[in-house]
Amino acid sequence: MQKAKGERQIGRRSWPSRAAMAVGIAASINLVLWGCSSNDELQPQIPLARSPIVAPDLTTACPIRNSGIKTLITKGTGLAFNGASFGSVGTYTYYLAEATATLSVSDHCAAMIVDAPNAGDASGTVTYKFDVVILTPTDPSKASGTLLYEVNNRTNTPSFAALNDASGQNLFDNTQPVIPAAASGAVAGVGAGNGFLMRRGMTLVWSGWQGDRPQTLTAANAAITASQKWYPPGMTLPIAKDPITKGSVTGLVQDEFIADNASSNLLGTYYQRLANSPASLTVRKTPLAAPITVDASLWTYTAGNGTAEGGNTTTNGFGFVTINRAALRADSKYAAALDAGSDNGAIYHFNYTAVDPRPFGLGFLGIRDLISYLKNETKDSAGNANPIAGRTKTTLATGISQSGRVIRDFLWQGLNTDANLRQVFDGVLTLVGGSRKTYTNYRWAKPGDYSRQQETHFVPGDQFPFGFGVITDPISGKTDGILNKCQQTNHCPKVFQYDSPIEFGGARASLISTDGMGKDVPVPENVRLFYATGTSHGPQQLANNALSQPDYSVDRTVAATAVSASPGALNASTALYRALLVNLESWVKGTASPLASVLVRALFLQ
Structure with a gap:
């Protein structure tokens, strides 16, 4: 048995090059047809949904063409982190904004967003709004060209905190972490922390995507201050109406x-x-x-x-x-x-x-259209300037836990192709999402819930497909994969996914690289999977660990009501997160080869 390319363990060889070439040729043909079509005859036939509460069962790519950002209005701007400077990049500027986005209900693929066709106004336009927060170098010439979009986790910023060894939800403070050699004197990072992302010149973007989180940037003015260090990004969605009676649902x-x-x-x-x-x-x-x-x-x-x-x-x-x-x-x-x-x-x-349900799946569409706008447009339909116009050459997305699941779901829904048939994200780094997606694009959705052994056990989001490659599920008989639709449009990003031991017990992470019968499945060439023993669900910061456990020779006590009789792992893993992000960015830009996958495999001999 030979070692698969891009993996550090024994397993099956990744997809044959001829198959990859066939996928690429088919994708190119599809893009030409979509781009030239002025009617629906070349679009995929969308079957009726099994129920009004779910999207139609469609494994063919169906890019929404008639949607976009109507306006992006800045409510406040100023120096972030109280004017702190980050090496040669200098200071950072924040922008607090409100986006208004639209979708035409007549779009052939609008039905892929559950209840969106039922939420249009008299003109057939679905209008929704969401908050946007941007951090970018004050000097445009210092921007690296990379836009990093963090999918916020219930309006929080755990990725920003982990990558900077800092606290989340804080664009005002600037305290660097300190890890002394002695057992005392540790200092936790706050706000900008070690400044890792800022020293690299990245532009950071957050936006409201979770439809049950209210907006915080609806007022005329906003500012980051000592008393207002963060604006939790929320969303305002229209109410869906009965398609026949136009009454309440x-x-x-x-x-x-x-x-x-x-x-x-x-x-x-x-x-x-x-x-x-x-x-x-x-x-x-x-x-x-x-x-x-x-x-x-x-x-x-x-x-x-x-x-x-x-x-x-x-x-x-x-x-x-x-x-x-x-x-x-x-x-x-x-x-x-x-x-x-x-x-x-x-x-x-x-x-x-x-x-009064609302089309929560618009959260995915809003992410797509916002990133496309920030990368490609100079101003909105009202003439408001794009605050970071011309700064973006590379787009990355990352997220931890729920946020990682959102990225997986976003890709599976086929939303990495924008309204003009361009690729949205060039690379994605999902953390600790396991094989799961989200309970978002449904009627009566609850994006914050997920299926567990005891809690919210029957919540959707854990159904096939689980892995990135396209396979036939031996249990359901369905053929699909997380990257199925983006392969058809040739718009798949380069993918890094990292999981801790927790995800193998609590998030079915083994199904990313094995099928329902426990057999290994191919990992696509554009995907790398990582597993690190002894790490925790959320990346641990070294300074925080030093504060909570100054002396590792002393056993920690565990409360009688804790979920485990053993204390949680305190192996710092934020350096691993930073290393993966740097390698992914370099892989996308073509300046480095990707790290080899490090994952658990079944090793079935043929």
Whole structure:
């Protein structure tokens, strides 16, 4: 058995060159046909969706052509990190902006965004808005030409924090980390941290993509200050209407609460409950256990005003349920849902009729159209200047956990081809996403949820395809891959994916390189997969570890309520993240060869 190209372990050879050449030729033909077509006859036939809540089953690329950024209005700009300078690059400038984007419902491929065709106005235009935050060298000549887009994680910036050994959500402070030789004196990085990204001259971009996170840049003016160090990027989406009656859309929704401590008793809903509609609360011990209906006297529902994020448990959310857990534990009819009389870990489900879904899949389209605009355009339709026009030659995307899953989903949805049939991202670096995608492009979506052994167990996002290459799934019989659609348009980025040991137990990471029967599958030539033992789900910073564990010869204590009896790993891994990003950027620019994959393989002898 020979070693596959680009891998450090024994496995099957990667895709044959003739197959890759055939894919490239087919992709070129498709692009010519799409580019020359002025009607729908050359577009793929889109089947009816199996249900209004999911996208049509289409494995053929279907680029949306009639969408884009209408306006990008800057609300505030100034020197970032309190005017700190970063080596030869100098200072950085921030831009706080609000983007308005549109999609024509008549676009042949608009139906690939669930509920988008049902959210248009009288002119057939879907309009949505989202926040945009940009960091770029103050001196344009110091910009490296690389734009790094971080998919924010529930509006947070863990990638920026890890790569700079700093804190997230902070564009004001500038404290470098200190790791002394002694057991004391460590200093955690804050704000800019070690300045790694800024010293490289990269332009950094964040934007609102998660449709249940409210905007923060809607006011006329905004600024980064000592008291306002970050603006969590949010999004405002239109409401979908019934395509025939144009009235409100309703549907059954189930929201979940797990009692992980003795006092919590609030279950936040992700959608507005239809007024005066029936609802029920159930409790069960495990996801597969039979639910027990909770008596209505043991819970109350409070409606909210819908100005906060989905699942919020205050009156600013969409609504919340207050559960009388003490009375439930005291009632013997709920004993089957309890563990030795305790409901810690029990699963509560609130079942209700929700109203007014929104097309959450527009979050993907917004990312696509924003990056395309920033790279290729000089001004918007209203004449507002692109703040970084002419600075971008290379586009990269990165994200940790949920954000890494978003990038995988973005590629699978076929959105790395823009409205003008150009490639969006040249390279992507996904961290600790495993084989998963997201619960985003669905009706009644919950982008923040994901399937776990006990919690939100049946949430979509863990279904085939899992790996980047196109294979036939031995379980479902479907043929697909994360890169299937971008291969058809010849717009696949170079891909690095890194996973820790956590993802093999909690995110099915083995399915990236093996199939449903446990056999190795080919890894495409443009993909590298990395696995490092002893690392944690979130990259650990050395200075932070030195503060939390000054003396490694002393065992750390673990709380009785912790998820594990052993302490978490404290192997610093942010240097690994930086090394992968540098190598990916160099690979994309053609100045270095990619690192070889380091991954777990099955080694089936043929």
